[in-house]
Amino acid sequence: MDREEFLDRIEQSEMILVGLGEEFDGTKRLKRRAEYGRGCKCLEEKGLSWLLPAWNEYCLEQAQDSGIGTALEKLGGFLKGKNHFVVSVSTNRKIALVGRNVMPCGSVLRKQCSAGCVLQDITEEDREGMRNFFREAAQGRPQSEAVSLGICPECGAPLVLNNIYTENYNENGYLDQWKLYMKWLQGTLNHRLLVLELGVGMRFPTVIRWPFEKTAFFNQKAYFCRVNENLYQLTKELAGKGCGISEDAVAWLAQL
Numbered sequence: 001m002d003r004e005e006f007l008d009r010i011e012q013s014e015m016i017l018v019g020l021g022e023e024f025d026g027t028k029r030l031k032r033r034a035e036y037g038r039g040c041k042c043l044e045e046k047g048l049s050w051l052l053p054a055w056n057e058y059c060l061e062q063a064q065d066s067g068i069g070t071a072l073e074k075l076g077g078f079l080k081g082k083n084h085f086v087v088s089v090s091t092n093r094k095i096a097l098v099g100r101n102v103m104p105c106g107s108v109l110r111k112q113c114s115a116g117c118v119l120q121d122i123t124e125e126d127r128e129g130m131r132n133f134f135r136e137a138a139q140g141r142p143q144s145e146a147v148s149l150g151i152c153p154e155c156g157a158p159l160v161l162n163n164i165y166t167e168n169y170n171e172n173g174y175l176d177q178w179k180l181y182m183k184w185l186q187g188t189l190n191h192r193l194l195v196l197e198l199g200v201g202m203r204f205p206t207v208i209r210w211p212f213e214k215t216a217f218f219n220q221k222a223y224f225c226r227v228n229e230n231l232y233q234l235t236k237e238l239a240g241k242g243c244g245i246s247e248d249a250v251a252w253l254a255q256l
């Protein structure tokens with residue numbers, strides 16, 4: 001699908017449902033950098049997996065890789081003025097700026113009690129602390145006690161980032177948006193709906209892949225567009241009402 005056809009599809013649709021996948025975390029782009037993999041391993045070993053989304057963003061910044069940012073800005077431009085909803089299994093904070101969205105896997109924008117109770121917004125001080133920690137991690141001498149987001153005012157346990165990589169993930173961080181999304185989705189039924197699934201793998205198939213297929217199947221006026229380097233095939237049920245594009249979704253968006 002070229003740019004013209006894509007713009008045409010957008011133009012003709014009344015509602016647009018967008019799914020953003022793991023590809024927007026940047027792990028595929030960072031995999032080639034040795035210090036990135038070392039850092040991931042170190043975070044996992046130290047029980048700091050909840051820092052992984054922030055580590056991804058730090059490394060993308062360090063690598064001066066702006067590909068994902070550019071792709072998301074383009075997407076935001078396409079969605080402007082259209083009735084849309086973005087569902088993301090990526091934790092990239094830039095997705096929160098794209099438009100109306102829900103991020104069920106969390107992000108780096110909120111912190112929670114490690115025992116699960118409290119939810120708070122991240123502060124500039126927290127950001128600075130994580131940056132310092134990552135700087136040391138990249139040099140191979142991370143001090144896990146050096147990264148602190150404060151303690152829970154309810155139970156005194158340390159605070160951690162509110163995302164799916166933390167042990168007691170507090171899902172209240174996204175549930176209000178999820179309810180809005182469910183309501184929005186019910187309203188798509190008799191409308192010309194464009195379903196855009198971008199870079200979504202099989203890690204959390206029940207969040208985007210399967211429900212999006214179902215939504216497109218039951219809507220007579222839906223068009224389903226799946227962009228994925230490897231998993232681009234459409235199911236038989238969607239034959240004739242969609243397309244599968246075998247490309248890196250970030251690169252595909254950026255070149256539109």
Ligand SMILES: [Zn+2]
Binds near residue numbers: 116154155156
């Ligand atoms: Zn607590």
